[in-house]
Structure formats: C-alpha cells, structure tokens
Amino acid sequence: MSAVVVPGSTPQWLLLDGPSAPEAAQRVHAQFADAQCFALFEGTELHGLREHGPLLVDLRQSPALASLCHLDPRAWPGLLLVSPKPAVQLLAHLRRMLTVTLGLHHKALLNYYNPHTASYFFDGCDSHELSCWLGPISLLRWFGGTWADRAIGSQGWQQLSNPGLSVAALEKEHGLSDRQQGQLQRCLLERHAWQWSLSTGRDYRRLWEDLQQGLALGFTERTVLDDWLWLRLQYPDARPMPGPEGGGSQRERLDRLRRRWQGRQG
Incomplete structure (x- = not known):
C-alpha cells in the first residue's frame, strides 16, 4: 500500500x-x-x-x-x-x-x-x-x-x-488470517489511543506508549486499561515494575499499583 x-x-x-x-x-x-x-x-x-x-x-x-x-x-x-x-x-x-x-x-x-x-x-x-x-x-x-x-x-x-x-x-x-486479525486489533487499539489523546490533550505518541505499557503489565480488560491510562495521566513519571503487578485480578493489581504511586507522591 x-x-x-x-x-x-x-x-x-x-x-x-x-x-x-x-x-x-x-x-x-x-x-x-x-x-x-x-x-x-x-x-x-x-x-x-x-x-x-x-x-x-x-x-x-x-x-x-x-x-x-x-x-x-x-x-x-x-x-x-x-x-x-x-x-x-x-x-x-x-x-x-x-x-x-x-x-x-x-x-x-x-x-x-x-x-x-x-x-x-x-x-x-x-x-x-x-x-x-x-x-x-x-x-x-x-x-x-x-x-x-x-x-x-x-x-x-x-x-x-x-x-x-x-x-x-x-x-x-x-x-481471517492471524496477521489480518492482528491488524484489525491494532486498528481498535490505535483508535482508542487517538480518542484518549483527543479528549485529554495528551500527545498521541506518549499516550500510545502508555497504552502499550498497560497491556504489557497485563491490563487487557477495557475498563482496567482505561483506569490505567487515567492513572498514567496523574503520574506521568512513575515507573511500574516490569511484568504483571503481583497476583490477583487485573483490578486488584492496578489498585495496588495506584496505592504505591500515591504513597510515593505523598
């Protein structure tokens, strides 16, 4: 193309x-x-x-x-x-x-x-x-x-x-082939990042990096991923540990991460 x-x-x-x-x-x-x-x-x-x-x-x-x-x-x-x-x-x-x-x-x-x-x-x-x-x-x-x-x-x-x-x-x-499905999945994710960038004013490239980081941390559920992006907006310079954030559900792992970042902020 x-x-x-x-x-x-x-x-x-x-x-x-x-x-x-x-x-x-x-x-x-x-x-x-x-x-x-x-x-x-x-x-x-x-x-x-x-x-x-x-x-x-x-x-x-x-x-x-x-x-x-x-x-x-x-x-x-x-x-x-x-x-x-x-x-x-x-x-x-x-x-x-x-x-x-x-x-x-x-x-x-x-x-x-x-x-x-x-x-x-x-x-x-x-x-x-x-x-x-x-x-x-x-x-x-x-x-x-x-x-x-x-x-x-x-x-x-x-x-x-x-x-x-x-x-x-x-x-x-x-x-559909695996590659075609992968392309369509990327379409959905990039559209989501674009919508977040449009509504928050955050640079698209940075927001796309945040989204990719959230997925790498295991936050694949839509509501949890959105809460992760919102948390990232509040703590843009905080660094999570690589890999899944401990055990438990995605929501529990995100809540632990939020409490740790809030503690460091204080």
Missing part, C-alpha cells in the same frame, strides 16, 4: 461509508439523484440496516460527484473502485466481504469500507490474499491512513492494485 496522488485509472464507483457519514449519503440522494445507488446491506443479514449502511454509487453517471470525491475526500469518506465487471458481480463480491469468521466459532462484520479500517486490513494481506479479497476490483483508492497517521496529520491518498493471481473466489464468511 502506498500514498499516491490522484491521477490514474478513473474510479467508476464510490463505496460510501454511510455509517460514519450519514449526512454524505443524504447529500448523494439530494444532490445527485440521477446517480445509480445500491445499498450494500440490502439482501444480506444486515438488510434491516440497509438505509444506514454503506452505499455503492455509480460515478460514471455523476462526474461532478467523482470530482468532489477527489477535491474534498473527507466529506465523502469511503473507497473509490475500478472494476471491469458488471455491477451485479461487483455487488455480490462486496457483500461477501461484509461477514468474516475469526477462529472456529466467531463471526463479525468487517467494515472494510471505512478508510481507517481499510488502511489496516488490506495492509495485512499478502499478494494471494489481496487477489482473493479484491476479486473483481482492479484498483482500490481511498483518502486516509491509520489512526496514528490521523493523530500526527499525515493522512493521504492510498492506492491498491489487484495482483491478479490465480486464487479461489472469496468464500462466504471468509476466515
């Missing part, structure tokens, strides 16, 4: 990230009524949410919208697609991408249409996996990056070309 400038194959489709920008979907219907649109969730197990889900928009009928996607990409978040295949084939593939399996017993929605998620997920694919996941898509482009990129103001245009290797078609509820 690489940051690129816009020139290249003209995108034929916009897969609009409606869940994160419902106002953009409303603008499509109001300002570009002639553009053919498909609700991605329609006919899937998420059919009931189709009006609030992603929207596949045919840009060939609306060059003005295609220009806006390039000029003001933050107002039209999502993926720009080039595909030589008919719309029905592209839609079927995009809908298969929605639901994935994690391990043997867990199923999840993959919001790959979100530019942040795309920046992690597709980066976790090798050339064979990418050929499978892109399928009928020859070129994929979006404006964004990781949450860390956003925190330091280095988002930009990203582009992926389909390697076109001979691979099996994407299965329904396709399984």
